[in-house]
Amino acid sequence: MALDHKDVKDIANLARLAISDENIDKYSTELSSILDLVEQMNAVNTDGVQPLAHPTDAVQRLRADVVTESNNREKYMANAPAQEEGLFLVPKVVE
């Protein structure tokens, strides 16, 4: 599977990754080479095989719906790159 420049740009956009134009060639070659490797999977017929989601087929545990976290707001906010009055700051979203 070969990915062209447009494919690479589309994928980068979906992944919200800025990549420079001069690197698109490189990514298109590298990603195509990885997909070639991955497509070796097609050599085997897996019709009817149950996909394995958990190695020991365990199921999700449930817990009681009770508060377990204590309030550490200031500590959690300490890593925020930009904040004001206890809120995360981002560029304007709605005009």
Place this chain on the structure above:
Amino acid sequence: MSTNMHNLTLAQISKGLEAGDFTSVEITQHFLDRIEKLDQSESGINSFITVSKEQALADAQAADERRAAGNATQWTGVPFAHKDIFCTDGTLTTCGSKMLSNFVPPYDATVVDNFKKEGAVCLGKTNMDEFAMGSSNESSFFGGVKNPWNKETIPGGSSGGSAAAVAARLVPAATGTDTGGSIRQPAALCGLTGLKPTYGRCSRFGMIAFASSLDQAGPMTQTAEDAAMMLNVMSSFDEKDSTSIDQTIPDYTATLNDSIAGKVIGLPKEFFPESLDGEMAEKVRAAIAEFEKLGCTVKEISLPSTDLAIPAYYVVAPAECSANLSRMDGVRFGHRCEDPKDVEDLYKRSRGEGFGDEVKRRIMIGTYALSTGFYDAYYVKAQQIRRLIKNDFVSAFESVDIIMGPVTPSPAFKAGSHSGDPTEMYMEDKFTLSCNLAGLPGMSIPAGQINGLPVGLQMIGNYWDEAGMLNMAHQFQQKTEFHKQVPQGI
């Protein structure tokens, strides 16, 4: 107190502290001095990203007081290090990335907490491939790590910092994580004992996620006895990790001296392909012959889906990493770009600047594999192949107790030699990936050297049989000297 304290194993240090041969402060200072001299200098090994000097000495002091008060455990005052993937409350945790180069977690990972409760002394956080993606430690934002056996070669990855630090005796043992071989491969290339437990054995809470259905924490040590001692602390059932399994945890040190006579070792023909380096095959077969001397028998088996592990892994791991790493968006923590013009620009440039090349490649492959119209062809197909790989192992374990083979195709390679096609690096993990895909426990133990560089013997055990693997490894190490060899000048 001896000047060669750094050559002691965990078990010996634990006994030395108990006997009063030295204090925790003394041995902690000894290792900190070595780190400063051999690791943090210009031409140093670079195995640590953060050295927690003051905290370590304070913890050592507290450990000595705890011992004086009569409340010490086997681990109280014993120094070790954590891979920089485990969140440590108040201590920088980077995961080897520019993205988290300023991240100070507000909480401890469960594995970190387990060691703290014992009063163990963490000396710092070890270098690693960025977000654990790599097999050479060259993708770290903080620079590559040198293999103490030959400083021109790589130590393996992604737990390369932990491996190099233990090999250079900068620390007696360290934690690692293994998603596709990241404990076993660097352990093999640095001459250590490394163990990846059954999926669900160690809590993943606070261990920065790469591929959630594959990631497991485990010990990297000098001996199997130390690995058992370490796994005793690392293992726990944890409500905070929804994939943690509530399964009885044995004392892994209790069965180390059991006889292994009569155990059946399976040798998968797929682990010994014609293309396998002749010297590597010879070392591995010689190690297996030692087990035969101990009364084990050998049986040839087949794991027919082995070759599918690489393609399936390079769908599952990137797909899960693309989802896990979406939380790094420049809003709540981590790197943020300058002057974003809108939210989309904030996300894209923060991520574009914060992630390195290999991480970007994997995020993009994963995003593609999970995108509309491709999900069944890639992710579901890969999960079906995982089932086939697991089924191979399940039927093999009906007639054998343990599976053995090489860990890596070759010894450590030169830094920079695998920088072309990324898939060339992926081949490094061809013998280790299937174990993660099936969720089985795996181990690497030293099995000699090729051209002065260590190579490992891989053992794959049945589900939850870490104790059986450690017993086999310990018995082997009672009869062999490979694990006692250290790099020159150490």
